[in-house]
Amino acid sequence: MSGSKTRVYLARLAGVSVFDPNGDQVGKIRDCVVTLNTGERPPRVLGLLLEVRPRRRIFLPISRVQAFAANQVVVSGVVDLKRFEKRATETLVIGELLDRGITLIADQSHATVIDVGIEQNRTRDWDITKLYVKQGGGGFRRKAQSFIVSWGDVTGMQLESVDQGTDEVLAKIDIMRPADIARMLHELPAGRRQQIAESLEDSRLAVILGELPEDDQVEVLSQLELERAADILEEMSPDDATDLVSQLEPAQAARLLLYMEPDEAEDIRRLLSYDERTAGGLMTTEPVILAPDATIAEALAILRSIEISPALASQVYVVRPPLESPTGKYLGAAHFQRLLREPPSKLVSGVVDYELEAIGPETPLGQVARYFATYNLVAVPVVDEANHLLGAVTVDDVLDHMLPEDWRELPHDFTDVEQDVVEVDDEGVTNDG
Numbered sequence: 104m105s106g107s108k109t110r111v112y113l114a115r116l117a118g119v120s121v122f123d124p125n126g127d128q129v130g131k132i133r134d135c136v137v138t139l140n141t142g143e144r145p146p147r148v149l150g151l152l153l154e155v156r157p158r159r160r161i162f163l164p165i166s167r168v169q170a171f172a173a174n175q176v177v178v179s180g181v182v183d184l185k186r187f188e189k190r191a192t193e194t195l196v197i198g199e200l201l202d203r204g205i206t207l208i209a210d211q212s213h214a215t216v217i218d219v220g221i222e223q224n225r226t227r228d229w230d231i232t233k234l235y236v237k238q239g240g241g242g243f244r245r246k247a248q249s250f251i252v253s254w255g256d257v258t259g260m261q262l263e264s265v266d267q268g269t270d271e272v273l274a275k276i277d278i279m280r281p282a283d284i285a286r287m288l289h290e291l292p293a294g295r296r297q298q299i300a301e302s303l304e305d306s307r308l309a310v311i312l313g314e315l316p317e318d319d320q321v322e323v324l325s326q327l328e329l330e331r332a333a334d335i336l337e338e339m340s341p342d343d344a345t346d347l348v349s350q351l352e353p354a355q356a357a358r359l360l361l362y363m364e365p366d367e368a369e370d371i372r373r374l375l376s377y378d379e380r381t382a383g384g385l386m387t388t389e390p391v392i393l394a395p396d397a398t399i400a401e402a403l404a405i406l407r408s409i410e411i412s413p414a415l416a417s418q419v420y421v422v423r424p425p426l427e428s429p430t431g432k433y434l435g436a437a438h439f440q441r442l443l444r445e446p447p448s449k450l451v452s453g454v455v456d457y458e459l460e461a462i463g464p465e466t467p468l469g470q471v472a473r474y475f476a477t478y479n480l481v482a483v484p485v486v487d488e489a490n491h492l493l494g495a496v497t498v499d500d501v502l503d504h505m506l507p508e509d510w511r512e513l514p515h516d517f518t519d520v521e522q523d524v525v526e527v528d529d530e531g532v533t534n535d536g
Contacts, residue, residue, distance in 0.1 A: 111171045113196045114218040117275045121153055121176045130155035135196040137231060145254045148221050148229035152187055162187045165229050189290050198291050201271035205259040214238045217271050269302035285314035297326050309338035321350050333362035342387040342500060345374040382471050383464030385504060386485045386494035388428045391419040393451055400447035406439060414497035417481040421455050422492050429491040436484060461486040464493055472501050
């Protein structure tokens with residue numbers, strides 16, 4: 104990694120694996136941290152934002168980078184495993200600079216940043232020196248053209264830009280998991296977070312909202328147009344939507360419920376009637392519900408849907424009509440593994456597990472958790488006094504409500520808290536005190 108002529112384009116590093124000199128993987132690159140200057144000096148690169156196991160985002164100083172190679176980065180030295188906390192003077196390249204509108208000084212034409220190039224200077228620091236930009240496109244017979252310009256040949260990068268799109272960022276996060284996107288959004292300035300959120304498809308944003316801290320959820324939803332906010336709530340699972348609505352001001356919540364489809368709004372109103380730390384407050388009203396005459400083939404076809412979470416797909420619930428909750432008489436549950444072992448033409452009523460006892464909606468959280476732990480359950484049916492199925496509680500909902508309220512904002516590390524620093528050297532990764 105010698106010589107100032109080495110140029111690296113940062114957007115292309117997203118998702119690239121980082122290795123120590125011994126060939127062991129340290130993590131993956133999620134972004135690059137830079138500091139923007141108010142003067143003429145190019146912005147300085149501070150380091151890389153890495154994701155390390157288990158799904159923790161850390162800061163790696165650029166001085167620890169030994170080599171940028173094809174599809175990989177090699178690092179050495181001490182890697183601090185403390186969770187990354189973005190400072191006010193820091194800027195994320197992928198999250199905040201891509202899609203930014205700039206002006207070319209030469210002819211005062213406008214362009215959009217689609218990548219950022221860095222080079223090493225005489226002091227061996229790394230600076231942003233080049234911008235890969237595009238112009239045109241989007242109109243009749245207007246072809247977009249892309250080219251490279253020097254940092255000093257543009258204006259509009261020093262301050263937060265209002266002329267900033269989302270195309271490049273959306274392309275980068277398209278393959279990321281919702282929880283990872285949520286963490287990225289949480290670390291962005293509020294304005295940029297809202298801009299990206301508003302550009303996401305309804306179904307995608309609904310899932311990501313469920314992974315954000317509560318304050319961020321309320322902030323994002325509150326700034327959406329009322330009709331779209333209602334659409335987002337309809338896309339969310341009823342239990343997640345209820346948790347979000349419960350955090351809103353009563354007047355705002357009431358307006359949103361009026362804009363929602365009546366059936367969807369009724370589910371949320373029903374869930375709001377229960378204490379949030381009871382089975383009724385934890386449950387979803389949309390488990391997989393089947394009539395007794397449904398076949399195993401029909402059940403498996405439904406469970407294959409990617410829209411059904413793994414926990415809900417662990418079993419189906421067999422009831423008498425009507426099949427919408429609250430249903431007719433609850434008969435029992437049929438486990439996914441049992442369905443796989445039986446002929447597809449067999450009826451689900453023939454493989455119902457009558458030993459799995461349902462719980463009532465007023466069952467407190469502690470008792471629900473003990474029930475899950477005692478019988479190693481993934482999901483439990485919830486019925487009323489007349490044995491009508493109201494919904495189901497899944498183990499992830501139990502965990503969400505047993506963890507601290509700010510758990511989504513805490514470090515995602517499940518290792519010993521004292522293991523905050525590792526040494527990356529030719530011998531691999533070793534603990535450093």
